[in-house]
Amino acid sequence: MKFNVIALKMPGRKFKLGVILVIAATIMIVCCWGAGEDKEEERLKKEDVIFDIRNELDEAVIPIEQRLLQLEKSAYFSTRKIYPDVPFLMEKDRKRILITGGAGFVGSHLVDRLMKEGHEVTVVDNFFTGRKRNVEHWVGHENFELINHDVVEPLLIEVDQIYHLASPASPPHYMYNPIKTIKTNSIGTLNMLGLAKRVRARLLLASTSEVYGDPEVHPQNEDYWGHVNPIGPRACYDEGKRIAEAMCYAYHKQENVEVRVARIFNTFGPRMHMNDGRVVSNFILQALQNEPITIFGTGTQTRSFQYVSDLVDGLISLMNSNVSSPVNLGNPEEHTIQEFAEIIKATVSNTKSPITHVAATEDDPQRRKPDIRKAKKLLNWEPQVPLSVGINQTIAYFSEELANSHRRKPKPVPVS
Ligand SMILES: O=c1ccn([C@@H]2O[C@H](COP(=O)(O)OP(=O)(O)O[C@H]3OC[C@@H](O)[C@H](O)[C@H]3O)[C@@H](O)[C@H]2O)c(=O)[nH]1
Numbered sequence: 183m184k185f186n187v188i189a190l191k192m193p194g195r196k197f198k199l200g201v202i203l204v205i206a207a208t209i210m211i212v213c214c215w216g217a218g219e220d221k222e223e224e225r226l227k228k229e230d231v232i233f234d235i236r237n238e239l240d241e242a243v244i245p246i247e248q249r250l251l252q253l254e255k256s257a258y259f260s261t262r263k264i265y266p267d268v269p270f271l272m273e274k275d276r277k278r279i280l281i282t283g284g285a286g287f288v289g290s291h292l293v294d295r296l297m298k299e300g301h302e303v304t305v306v307d308n309f310f311t312g313r314k315r316n317v318e319h320w321v322g323h324e325n326f327e328l329i330n331h332d333v334v335e336p337l338l339i340e341v342d343q344i345y346h347l348a349s350p351a352s353p354p355h356y357m358y359n360p361i362k363t364i365k366t367n368s369i370g371t372l373n374m375l376g377l378a379k380r381v382r383a384r385l386l387l388a389s390t391s392e393v394y395g396d397p398e399v400h401p402q403n404e405d406y407w408g409h410v411n412p413i414g415p416r417a418c419y420d421e422g423k424r425i426a427e428a429m430c431y432a433y434h435k436q437e438n439v440e441v442r443v444a445r446i447f448n449t450f451g452p453r454m455h456m457n458d459g460r461v462v463s464n465f466i467l468q469a470l471q472n473e474p475i476t477i478f479g480t481g482t483q484t485r486s487f488q489y490v491s492d493l494v495d496g497l498i499s500l501m502n503s504n505v506s507s508p509v510n511l512g513n514p515e516e517h518t519i520q521e522f523a524e525i526i527k528a529t530v531s532n533t534k535s536p537i538t539h540v541a542a543t544e545d546d547p548q549r550r551k552p553d554i555r556k557a558k559k560l561l562n563w564e565p566q567v568p569l570s571v572g573i574n575q576t577i578a579y580f581s582e583e584l585a586n587s588h589r590r591k592p593k594p595v596p597v598s
Contacts, residue, residue, distance in 0.1 A: 265323050271300035278302045278340065280383070282333050282374060283347035285312030287453045288388070288446075291494050292345060293317055297325060304339060308332040310362075311350045316453050333370035340381055343501060346374045347388040349423075353416065353543070354459035360418035367422030368429075375433040378440075386442040386501045387430050391512065392420040393445060396547040401516075403553035404445065404508045414545040427508065434506060442500050447512025447552045451490030451572060452579035456587070462487065465523055466573075466580050469530035479542025481520030486551045488513035489572035492565040499561040512552030513565040529573055 279296055283289045284305030289312065296303050297320055304327040305317055320326040331337060333348045349366045350356040356363040371387065378385040394402045395410030410420050433439040450462035458464075468475045488511070496511040517525070523537045557563045 263322055266298060268297060268325060269300040276301055277342045279343045280304045280306060280339060280341040281345045281347060282306045283312060285309060285314060285316050288449060288490060288493060289347045290316035290453055291490050292497060295494050304329060306331045311355050311455060333373055334365050336373050337377060341383050344374055344378055344383050344385040346371060346385055352458045352460045356419040357415055363418040364422050367426045371426040371429050375429055375439060379433060379437045384440040386444060387426055389423045389427050389443050389445045391445055391447040391550055393424050395420060396545060400549050401551035401553040404510055404556055411545050416545050441506055443508040444497055444500050445508050445510045446493060448485045448487050449490055449493050450487055451576055456583055461519060465526040466577055469526050469533040469535045470580060470584055472534045474538040475523045475527060475535050477519055477523055477539050482518055483546060483548045484516050484518050484550060486513050486516045487569060488565050489567035492567050496557060496563045499563045503561055505560045509557050510552040510554055511557060512554060514551055514554055515569055516551040530577055
């Protein structure tokens with residue numbers, strides 16, 4: 183408008199100047215306009231580039247985020263343990279139970295049964311022959327506790343019942359450190375009886391058919407006093423268990439401690455140690471690996487084998503009974519060791535193992551078969567699992583153990 187005013191006031195030259203100014207202004211405006219357009223274009227381009235980068239980043243990041251989420255979920259579920267079903271017991275029915283040697287072969291099966299009944303179970307084990315893996319499926323459960331402790335040292339813990347199983351039980355294991363075996367069965371039992379006395383708990387001692395030694399009475403009933411060599415290689419165990427029984431009855435008489443004594447005959451089943459050294463695990467492992475089945479001596483010596491679940495039933499019945507005198511727990515089906523080797527050979531499919539004889543062991547009991555009339559009458563207990571069923575379960579267990587141990591074996595280093 184100002185240009186026009188000038189132009190109007192000064193016609194001629196002034197008009198030209200006005201026109202020039204108008205043109206210049208227009209050019210400026212157009213230029214500025216053009217520059218503005220360029221900037222806008224640039225901005226849009228930049229936005230496009232940013233958009234593209236974002237898209238590419240999203241494409242790369244989203245799968246990573248999803249994978250992380252999956253990993254988080256799986257870590258959560260793998261650390262969140264699924265326990266076997268445990269019923270809720272009312273306070274008056276729920277017992278606090280201590281199992282010494284509870285990570286061992288028999289002990290761990292007893293743990294399973296008592297946990298599944300809904301009791302509070304504390305395991306004490308020094309892991310000499312026991313293994314954490316036998317009870318690891320309960321670790322972390324609110325009703326379960328695992329204590330690494332040697333019963334040779336005193337222990338103070340509030341419980342209602344004590345199953346005292348702590349002791350090596352296989353001949354090569356208990357002979358490996360005979361002094362320790364004696365200490366475990368004598369001092370260990372003394373400590374547990376002292377605990378039972380203090381907290382007014384009932385104690386069940388896992389004694390053994392070995393208290394009958396190399397028996398002159400057949401089958402062995404609870405009244406038989408036994409035939410034990412007190413200075414032989416087995417003495418650490420059979421005399422150890424005899425003193426443990428004597429201690430139980432001394433505490434019972436003198437201190438009114440409630441005691442139960444189970445004389446356990448040969449027992450077998452899953453969770454026996456690969457290096458257990460007893461006849462059942464030895465023969466099965468030899469047959470599975472096509473190695474010679476080694477009979478110690480002539481093979482005419484006899485044994486009667488019970489499956490571990492039957493023993494667990496018997497132990498619980500005895501603990502909860504009012505029978506304070508010793509009770510045999512075993513399966514009376516008797517076999518010579520030669521027969522037993524043949525049974526294993528016939529049951530392990532496709533085995534090429536020959537049956538061989540090696541030197542007899544010193545003081546090996548020649549005949550053993552439990553008289554279980556007392557358990558039948560007073561506990562209404564007798565074994566339920568036939569030998570063939572138990573053997574098949576145990577073969578399946580050791581096959582799996584062998585497969586796992588081969589998987590775990592390190593690969594041989596190639597020779598360069
Ligand atoms: O490889 C073997 C192992 C063992 N045997 C024989 O098989 C028989 C049984 O021997 P084990 O080692 O299995 O067990 P034992 O009967 O000698 O002792 C057992 O008795 C009862 C329990 O208290 C104990 O678990 C254990 O001491 C013995 O006659 C033994 O000499 C073999 O012929 N070959």
